[in-house]
Amino acid sequence: MSAVPLANTAAAAWTWDSAYPAPAKLNLFLHVVGRRADGYHCLQTVFRFVDHGDSLRFAPRADGEVRLVAPLPGVPEERDLTVRAARLLQAETGCRQGVDITVDKRLPMGGGLGGGSSDAATTLLALNHLWQLGLSRQRLQAIGLTLGADVPVFVFGDNAFAEGVGEALRPVSLPPACYLVLEAPVEVPTALVFSAPDLRRDTPALAAADWRPGEGGNDLEAPVVARFPAVAERLAWLTQHARARMTGSGACVFAEFPTRAAAAAVLRAAPAGFVGWLAEGLDGHPLRELVAA
Numbered sequence: 001m002s003a004v005p006l007a008n009t010a011a012a013a014w015t016w017d018s019a020y021p022a023p024a025k026l027n028l029f030l031h032v033v034g035r036r037a038d039g040y041h042c043l044q045t046v047f048r049f050v051d052h053g054d055s056l057r058f059a060p061r062a063d064g065e066v067r068l069v070a071p072l073p074g075v076p077e078e079r080d081l082t083v084r085a086a087r088l089l090q091a092e093t094g095c096r097q098g099v100d101i102t103v104d105k106r107l108p109m110g111g112g113l114g115g116g117s118s119d120a121a122t123t124l125l126a127l128n129h130l131w132q133l134g135l136s137r138q139r140l141q142a143i144g145l146t147l148g149a150d151v152p153v154f155v156f157g158d159n160a161f162a163e164g165v166g167e168a169l170r171p172v173s174l175p176p177a178c179y180l181v182l183e184a185p186v187e188v189p190t191a192l193v194f195s196a197p198d199l200r201r202d203t204p205a206l207a208a209a210d211w212r213p214g215e216g217g218n219d220l221e222a223p224v225v226a227r228f229p230a231v232a233e234r235l236a237w238l239t240q241h242a243r244a245r246m247t248g249s250g251a252c253v254f255a256e257f258p259t260r261a262a263a264a265a266v267l268r269a270a271p272a273g274f275v276g277w278l279a280e281g282l283d284g285h286p287l288r289e290l291v292a293a
């Protein structure tokens with residue numbers, strides 16, 4: 001992400017030539033507080049954006065088609081969330097403009113960092129702007145929700161306390177923080193975690209106003225740790241150095257450090273074979289200003 005603007009740059013500065021950031025999110029805590037009749041789980045979580053992520057480019061096409069320049073390994077072009085997001089925008093608005101999409105992928109898939117969802121949200125935000133569609137943030141969030149439970153928060157743009165399946169959002173103000181994130185060489189399927197018999201589904205709901213940074217755990221962690229030794233190993237190691245948690249449905253784990261130097265020292269001490277990186281917490285999504293207030 002360092003090559004792209006991280007400040008909340010004014011809308012006019014974003015052109016067809018820009019690289020559009022798709023930041024990762026961390027779930028600072030994640031509680032499963034119930035289950036809906038349709039089987040989806042009711043959550044409480046805090047989403048924080050960080051300055052590490054994918055980067056997307058868009059080029060206009062005269063023939064009205066939406067194409068991905070280089071499909072991701074294992075994800076057919078038709079299923080890619082960026083392609084689906086762009087086609088949904090065309091269908092919703094009748095827009096006849098086309099686009100070539102290039103994704104510079106840095107986030108591991110199935111990592112709990114929301115990479116696919118963030119790519120989809122960035123596509124919605126960027127094409128709404130570049131195609132001059134004028135859709136409201138609320139409308140883009142609703143379109144995003146049809147692609148996945150994690151998409152709306154990236155369109156929302158503020159770090160958020162989320163409820164429901166992640167679509168009921170209120171902004172939270174978070175202090176500056178440096179995170180060490182460890183990737184695990186496994187892809188954890190979100191649906192598998194939510195269907196685990198050993199998943200705790202009855203954590204008492206918090207009042208949003210009562211939550212303080214550092215509080216809460218991740219209810220999805222126990223079933224993932226029980227099934228994925230690579231996640232268990234990284235969590236156990238990081239826990240020796242700081243309060244470590246898994247993000248989302250895994251497989252990445254993270255811990256917050258008071259300074260970047262402290263986080264870097266722990267990363268340097270990581271066992272051979274561990275892949276990790278440092279990221280600063282952001283105050284909001286870098287594309288927040290792309291949609292009119």
Ligand SMILES: C[C@@](CO)(OP(=O)(O)O)[C@H](O)COP(=O)(O)OP(=O)(O)OC[C@H]1O[C@@H](n2ccc(N)nc2=O)[C@H](O)[C@@H]1O
Pocket residue numbers: 027030039040041042043045111112113114117147148149150151164165166190191192194247248249250
């Ligand atoms: C767990 C979280 C936390 O931020 O993130 P990730 O780890 O995936 O990034 C999200 O709630 C994930 O959202 P997302 O990745 O968009 O999930 P979806 O594709 O909508 O759902 C995949 C499947 O997981 C189950 N699912 C998902 C969300 C939810 N609240 N309850 C569920 O039971 C459903 O079976 C669904 O079919």
Ligand SMILES: Nc1ncnc2c1ncn2[C@@H]1O[C@H](COP(=O)(O)OP(=O)(O)O)[C@@H](O)[C@H]1O
Pocket residue numbers: 072074075079080081082103107108109110111112113114115116117119120187190248249250251
């Ligand atoms: N642009 C995309 N980037 C990542 N994954 C994508 C994309 N489009 C579709 N997917 C699918 O979404 C799944 C979840 O990916 P991702 O959002 O990175 O993980 P998570 O939900 O754990 O954060 C992937 O395994 C992949 O099959």
